[in-house]
Amino acid sequence: MAVGSVIAFWGVSFLLVLVPGADWAYAIAAGLRDRTVLPAVGGLLAGYVALTAVVAGGVATVVARSPLVLTVLTAVGAAYLVWLGTATLARPSAPTAGAEESAGSWLRRAVKGAGISGLNPKALLLFLALLPQFIAQGATWPVAAQIAFLGLVHTANCAAVYTGVGTAARLVLRARPTAARAVIRCSGAAMVAIGALLLVERLLS
Numbered sequence: 001m002a003v004g005s006v007i008a009f010w011g012v013s014f015l016l017v018l019v020p021g022a023d024w025a026y027a028i029a030a031g032l033r034d035r036t037v038l039p040a041v042g043g044l045l046a047g048y049v050a051l052t053a054v055v056a057g058g059v060a061t062v063v064a065r066s067p068l069v070l071t072v073l074t075a076v077g078a079a080y081l082v083w084l085g086t087a088t089l090a091r092p093s094a095p096t097a098g099a100e101e102s103a104g105s106w107l108r109r110a111v112k113g114a115g116i117s118g119l120n121p122k123a124l125l126l127f128l129a130l131l132p133q134f135i136a137q138g139a140t141w142p143v144a145a146q147i148a149f150l151g152l153v154h155t156a157n158c159a160a161v162y163t164g165v166g167t168a169a170r171l172v173l174r175a176r177p178t179a180a181r182a183v184i185r186c187s188g189a190a191m192v193a194i195g196a197l198l199l200v201e202r203l204l205s
Helices: 003-017 022-033 038-056 059-065 067-090 105-118 121-134 143-173 177-204
Strands: none
Touching (some): 003 121, 003 143, 022 177, 038 105, 038 121, 067 105, 067 121, 121 143, 143 177
């Protein structure tokens, strides 16, 4: 692949990752409620790796061309976001010094993160619309390999931004439990709103 194309894609991808959304909301909530953001961010990244594999395998093209399949996918992803946001609103606990983490909580947080990014139909369509524009036809690398590489570049951008967002939220608000609860509530509300908007937009399209 041409270095110029990779750099151009990296810039576009980075700007898109900087736009707040469900991923941001989950990273912030994890930063405020957990001892480390690594499980939550790791789950988000796993979701994007899975999307990259789907797009590289060509399955996403079939999904995008099928209104029924895309509607079902949107409904599942939207319902997951609404459920997770509602749960966050119901338990807006601030970080507590010395809090014990329950067994298996790392895995649960990672699975939640993977669900948020991997079940997001907007992310799937973004990959479909964005990645092909930077693919060089007739290049030494096969198209699937180019898509996989660019998907990993996007995932690396996500890793840097979401880790920074979650860590910054925890450091800034650690000594402010009231403000932390307010931010967690906002994060939960954002997840509910994004999920509802995804569903309404798809049903009206």
